Amino acid sequence: MRYFLPDTVAEATAGLAEKNYRIVAGGTDFYPALADQPVRDDVMDISGLQALRGIARETKHTRIGALATWTDIARAELPNKFRGLQLAAREVGALQIQNVATVAGNLCNASPAADGVPPLLTLNAQVEISAANGQRVLPLDQFILGNRRTALEPNEMLTAILIPNDAEAANSHFMKLGSRQYLVISYVMVATLLEADDSGIITQARVSVGACSEVACRLADLEAALVGQPLTTTSAVVRPDHLSILAPIDDIRASADYRLAAALEYTRRSLSACTEGLL
Numbered sequence: 001m002r003y004f005l006p007d008t009v010a011e012a013t014a015g016l017a018e019k020n021y022r023i024v025a026g027g028t029d030f031y032p033a034l035a036d037q038p039v040r041d042d043v044m045d046i047s048g049l050q051a052l053r054g055i056a057r058e059t060k061h062t063r064i065g066a067l068a069t070w071t072d073i074a075r076a077e078l079p080n081k082f083r084g085l086q087l088a089a090r091e092v093g094a095l096q097i098q099n100v101a102t103v104a105g106n107l108c109n110a111s112p113a114a115d116g117v118p119p120l121l122t123l124n125a126q127v128e129i130s131a132a133n134g135q136r137v138l139p140l141d142q143f144i145l146g147n148r149r150t151a152l153e154p155n156e157m158l159t160a161i162l163i164p165n166d167a168e169a170a171n172s173h174f175m176k177l178g179s180r181q182y183l184v185i186s187y188v189m190v191a192t193l194l195e196a197d198d199s200g201i202i203t204q205a206r207v208s209v210g211a212c213s214e215v216a217c218r219l220a221d222l223e224a225a226l227v228g229q230p231l232t233t234t235s236a237v238v239r240p241d242h243l244s245i246l247a248p249i250d251d252i253r254a255s256a257d258y259r260l261a262a263a264l265e266y267t268r269r270s271l272s273a274c275t276e277g278l279l
Helices: 007-016 030-032 068-074 080-090 094-098 103-109 117-122 220-226 231-237 255-277
Strands: 022-024 043-045 055-057 061-065 124-132 132-140 145-146 157-164 171-177 190-194 201-212
Touching: 007 124, 007 157, 022 103, 068 080, 068 094, 080 117, 080 171, 094 103, 094 132, 103 117, 117 171, 117 190, 117 201, 117 231, 157 220, 171 255, 190 231, 190 255, 201 255, 220 231, 231 255
Parallel strands: 022 043
Antiparallel strands: 055 061, 061 157, 124 132, 124 157, 171 190, 190 201
């Protein structure tokens, strides 16, 4: 096992070009997955890359550095459209986890129950991927390919999450259902984002559900049905067939039928809560 602690992104990507390192930042997914086994992989610790920290408002997007923690997200002064993401930040583990766990790590772990994915999907998030020979940008829904699978190549690392500067007047929300309030893997997650005109008519709607399919996904049919509706009727618009894209499983936490029923109810509740900041 080799341990590599680069000082710059250039050093990190050069190292990845030479060796297939496991990248570790906060380590809150990496170390629990080992259980009682020793580390056998070559590890690159990117926690010292200061260039990947922070959240910055730029010309075309808000840039969330790969080492931004959930505490950074929760405490940042951001527009209301980020409210759903900030609510999710407070649901990731306990405070100790939120202080070290990174948003980028949540995406790279690619769990179907990753709390950050649904709200980031409603923000039309993209990911910046860096390698020694350059960078590329992918929409988040093209980055996470399945359970624990991403589009990262062995010589690449995720360096930032990019949120387009659109829907600036929108409000957003996030809800999570588990067996208890904290320190729990989700049965169902719902993230919503709504924007309306001065007369209270919805002009833009984004709804995403997690933990009910291999990858969290947007509900395109429901989003289309919501546009043009008054804010006061959002929850009434939601029908069971709007969730037909979901494919939940039976496991030790919940049955597929329960997850579908809960997703329907939580979608209605999240939409109702989302309207409160717009009325």
